[in-house]
Amino acid sequence: MAGKTSANPIHAALELDPIIHERVRLAILSALGTQGRLSFNELKALTEATDGNLSTHSQKLEQAGYVRTSKGMFGRRTQTSYEITPAGRQALMNYLDALDRLMGEVRGK
């Protein structure tokens, strides 16, 4: 059983967490994983996403328990900020491990 997942690049590809695999979500989670807490506007600038796109994808990450949001006042405006959760960090590491297996298999063992 233990060796099964690493025996085949196809299995490695199909193991990739679909919540994380979408490119904008991968960009969001990578940003939060490396840069800590970020505001909506900071995330938007980094990912070059539209407001709607960023909202949709960050909500999906929040529903999965990978990201948490908090709201605070910034002058007279409410600002939403985002950070990765421990579960999100673990899921991101698992995702990178699956990519490692895929890359090892495709590049030739």
Add this chain to the structure above:
Amino acid sequence: MAGKTSANPIHAALELDPIIHERVRLAILSALGTQGRLSFNELKALTEATDGNLSTHSQKLEQAGYVRTSKGMFGRRTQTSYEITPAGRQALMNYLDALDRLMGEVRGK
């Protein structure tokens, strides 16, 4: 310019070729890249995809010039087989290189 793409995990994520990034297409291209020519049924068994799903995704790879198909008679039945093109192999290598940059940035330089 040369260093820009590797300076940020978000840029690396957004650089990932969307044609290849979809998981079933990644599985198809990885399979053809490592195992050579495969029949529709072989690919279907490997990727655990439905007929419709496999058709759709392999057509998309073919339209991008990453995969070519050929038809031959197998007994009394026509069999379609698939192989990766040189452009497909190059695109797959570029994709893996972008993943390398992403992983290096996320795991900490």
